[in-house]
Amino acid sequence: MKVGIPKEIKNNENRVGMTPGGVYELVKNNHEVFIQTTAGDNSGFSDEAYVNAGATILNTIEEVYQVAEMIVKVKEPIEKEYDLIKKDQIVFTYFHFASSEALTKAMIKSKAICIAYETVEDKDGGLPLLTPMSEVAGRMSIQQGAKYLEKPVKGRGLLLGGVPGVSPGKVLILGAGIVGMQAAKMASGLGAQVTILDIDMKRLRYANDVLPNNCVTEFSNEYNIRTNVKTHDLIIGGVLLKGKKAPNLITRDMLKTMKPGAVIVDVAVDQGGCVETTKPTTHEDPIYIIDDVVHYSVANMPGAVPYTSTLALTNVTTSYALKIANMGWEKALASDEGLKKGLNISKGEVIYKEIIETFDWV
Numbered sequence: 013m014k015v016g017i018p019k020e021i022k023n024n025e026n027r028v029g030m031t032p033g034g035v036y037e038l039v040k041n042n043h044e045v046f047i048q049t050t051a052g053d054n055s056g057f058s059d060e061a062y063v064n065a066g067a068t069i070l071n072t073i074e075e076v077y078q079v080a081e082m083i084v085k086v087k088e089p090i091e092k093e094y095d096l097i098k099k100d101q102i103v104f105t106y107f108h109f110a111s112s113e114a115l116t117k118a119m120i121k122s123k124a125i126c127i128a129y130e131t132v133e134d135k136d137g138g139l140p141l142l143t144p145m146s147e148v149a150g151r152m153s154i155q156q157g158a159k160y161l162e163k164p165v166k167g168r169g170l171l172l173g174g175v176p177g178v179s180p181g182k183v184l185i186l187g188a189g190i191v192g193m194q195a196a197k198m199a200s201g202l203g204a205q206v207t208i209l210d211i212d213m214k215r216l217r218y219a220n221d222v223l224p225n226n227c228v229t230e231f232s233n234e235y236n237i238r239t240n241v242k243t244h245d246l247i248i249g250g251v252l253l254k255g256k257k258a259p260n261l262i263t264r265d266m267l268k269t270m271k272p273g274a275v276i277v278d279v280a281v282d283q284g285g286c287v288e289t290t291k292p293t294t295h296e297d298p299i300y301i302i303d304d305v306v307h308y309s310v311a312n313m314p315g316a317v318p319y320t321s322t323l324a325l326t327n328v329t330t331s332y333a334l335k336i337a338n339m340g341w342e343k344a345l346a347s348d349e350g351l352k353k354g355l356n357i358s359k360g361e362v363i364y365k366e367i368i369e370t371f372d373w374v
């Protein structure tokens with residue numbers, strides 16, 4: 013199969029869809045790999061390393077999309093890429109369709125085969141291709157939150173860990189999944205007081221078992237959220253309803269009850285966000301303020317730490333890309349129920365029903 017790796021063009025998206033090691037595996041299996049020049053530079057992989065692994069370097073994004081039977085990338089195609097995608101082309105990447113009706117309509121129109129990393133499942137119903145980026149974003153959410161609590165960047169002027177004689181800050185985490193647990197680990201390590209909420213008692217029991225004593229668990233319901241937002245300094249949004257728009261757990265009216273200068277990092281922004289006032293931002297311009305509450309909602313947080321994120325992502329995506337290339341997409345999906353869950357849109361038809369529900373197309 014001819015596999016194409018374009019350079020990412022979303023704002024500050026520095027990851028790349030495949031490492032030279034992944035290219036080497038594909039080439040060893042008699043596939044051809046075409047990569048756009050400098051696509052790997054920001055992740056630490058030179059054109060030379062890709063050539064040594066057996067790839068052909070192409071000068072433009074247009075050439076990559078033109079030649080490839082399968083595109084392997086990182087972020088959802090952005091508007092400039094819509095028309096480059098061809099009928100029957102396999103596009104293997106994050107899509108997060110529920111957050112963009114425009115992207116969904118464009119991919120339907122393209123008649124491409126859209127296999128979304130974020131809905132591929134493993135045998136236990138876990139999300140193996142989302143997990144490593146949620147680990148990155150969960151850990152980063154505390155770094156970013158701590159930074160935006162500083163006064164010069166409009167925060168409350170609070171040091172999250174406190175100092176001897178001064179209480180630490182309080183962190184509220186919505187969702188005890190991958191993002192939530194990694195955030196709890198980082199925040200508790202800094203010495204903050206952490207409250208983590210979920211609707212899944214199994215997740216809360218696990219959190220209670222493994223997290224240190226400065227983390228407490230509470231069931232997630234409107235009453236507990238309303239009560240907690242008033243007293244916490246930093247809120248992390250890490251909820252997910254697979255394939256669907258995230259629920260608005262923090263509503264506009266709750267902001268007025270929060271401490272002035274409190275920070276919300278809504279990691280769930282890529283599924284539309286779990287805060288009513290969330291709108292996607294970029295690494296270039298990551299925050300905005302509503303009712304004195306700082307909102308950080310960058311939809312590609314891991315793109316800022318590409319040395320870590322490209323390796324973590326491709327550690328898990330490469331074997332699936334190889335399977336699709338070796339078997340063809342139809343046989344590969346038929347042989348693997350979990351990979352089949354990744355098929356969101358195929359040849360103009362929406363396969364993943366949660367997308368249809370999200371846009372009220374039923």
Ligand SMILES: NC(=O)C1=CN([C@@H]2O[C@H](COP(=O)(O)OP(=O)(O)OC[C@H]3O[C@@H](n4cnc5c(N)ncnc54)[C@H](O)[C@@H]3O)[C@@H](O)[C@H]2O)C=CC1
Nearest residue numbers: 145146149187189190191210212232251252283311312313
């Ligand atoms: N902004 C970014 O750069 C990135 C965003 N993400 C996003 O972060 C979100 C979370 O991802 P994961 O942690 O991997 O998902 P996950 O599935 O591991 O965890 C989500 C948790 O939310 C819980 N939940 C569902 N409804 C809830 C409610 N009403 N209240 C409290 N908890 C609730 C679930 O029970 C589950 O434990 C996803 O939307 C994912 O796409 C992930 C990586 C990077």
Ligand SMILES: CC(=O)C(=O)O
Nearest residue numbers: 145282311312313314
């Ligand atoms: C999952 C996701 O949105 C990201 O890694 O950018």
Ligand SMILES: [Mg+2]
Nearest residue numbers: 268270303304
């Ligand atoms: Mg206020």
